[in-house]
Amino acid sequence: MPRSPDAVVRWLKDHGKQLLPDAIFLSLLHRKQIGRFPKLFRPTTFNEKILQRSLRPDPRYGALADKLAVRDYVRAKVGEKHLVPLISAPTVFTREVFDTLPNSFVMKANHGSSFVEVVRDKSQRTFENLQLLASQWMSTDFYKNARERHYRQIQPRIFFEDLLLDERGQIPADYKVHCFGGRPGRPMMFIVVISDRFGNNTRGDVYDAQWNHLDVGIGPYARSATPPPPPENLELILETAAVLSEDFNYVRVDLYAPNNNVYFGELTFTPGAGVVPMRPDRVDFEWGRLLT
Structure with a gap:
């Protein structure tokens, strides 16, 4: 087209x-x-x-x-x-990794800013949805955003941490x-x-x-x-x-x-x-x- x-x-x-x-x-x-x-x-x-x-x-x-x-x-x-408790840092994000994640967690990428996805209820999300987001993050060369040269040294990787909440559940x-x-x-x-x-x-x-x-x-x-x-x-x-x-x-x-x-x-x-x-x-x- x-x-x-x-x-x-x-x-x-x-x-x-x-x-x-x-x-x-x-x-x-x-x-x-x-x-x-x-x-x-x-x-x-x-x-x-x-x-x-x-x-x-x-x-x-x-x-x-x-x-x-x-x-x-x-x-x-x-x-x-x-340190926020680390749940998993897989070399590849697969369905098997998704299945082992708890009901709530935070998915992040290690190589830039704003690569954060909060999951409060895993049953409301799909592996395919998170895999697509992870793939987008992994294909992003963060150095190109604003030429911060030290980010070129980082090998992109997905990881999962505990979801932190305050006393109000926020x-x-x-x-x-x-x-x-x-x-x-x-x-x-x-x-x-x-x-x-x-x-x-x-x-x-x-x-x-x-x-x-x-x-x-x-x-x-x-x-x-x-x-x-x-x-x-x-x-x-x-x-x-x-x-x-x-x-x-x-x-x-x-x-x-x-x-x-x-x-x-x-x-x-x-x-x-x-x-x-x-x-x-x-x-x-x-x-x-x-x-x-």
């Missing part, structure tokens, strides 16, 4: 982008998302320094951005109790702890709390380590009109993030904290691929000064 003229134009644009060198691709993407061209050789803003990391990643980033391989690092740093909030090291004692930390991530009222609130609700917005999330109180285990969240970040001058440590526990989510060295709008814009420069 012949393509429409609009479809042909979109195809040419998409394939033309893939031919651009990484630095040019990232500069254009930064201009589109942030509103200015980045200074890649002498970066000053947070986003610019993250772009520089994407182009020249630390050799450690690949293994630690791998959501399966990083479990060994977390286990050595803070212990098994902070998906727990995601605590994204931005840790700026390079100074004595604990790193400077800012906590971005993403609530109702899989619902219809997703919110993103930014706090400092003393749980002051900051007038800051990051990415597409709206702030809560009435921010929630600090979690009872805030100190454990901060301590866990501090230990997991101590080997780096900056890393974002993602954690979950249901029912007074703390579970590891991921380590992110190039959050938002360095093209995330920050509101007000001065925060991009302030965080850039913290990332030494």
Whole structure:
């Protein structure tokens, strides 16, 4: 069936982008998302320094951005109790694997962002449906999305974890702890709390380590009109993030904290691929000064 003229134009644009060198691709993407061209050789803003990391990643980033391989690092740093229980990490997702899964679980892929499928009731899903989704994930070269070069080191793989729920039976909030090291004692930390991530009222609130609700917005999330109180285990969240970040001058440590526990989510060295709008814009420069 012949393509429409609009479809042909979109195809040419998409394939033309893939031919651009990484630095040019990232500069254009930064201009589109942030509103200015980045200074890649002498970066000053947070986003610019993250772009520089994407182009020249630390050799450690690949293994630690791998959501399966990083479990060994977390286990050595803070212990098994902070890992979400792993159900299965098959080399191939087959019907036999599906049949052995419990009634509720989370299916993930290890090689990028947003490869997450929550299954609350397995009887309402089919193997074919999940296999199709897994195949789409496995065929995605995440590096091509935003040229984060360390993702090229990761061999894609599907895995299954326990479904974490809070005391209300809901998906727990995601605590994204931005840790700026390079100074004595604990790193400077800012906590971005993403609530109702899989619902219809997703919110993103930014706090400092003393749980002051900051007038800051990051990415597409709206702030809560009435921010929630600090979690009872805030100190454990901060301590866990501090230990997991101590080997780096900056890393974002993602954690979950249901029912007074703390579970590891991921380590992110190039959050938002360095093209995330920050509101007000001065925060991009302030965080850039913290990332030494």
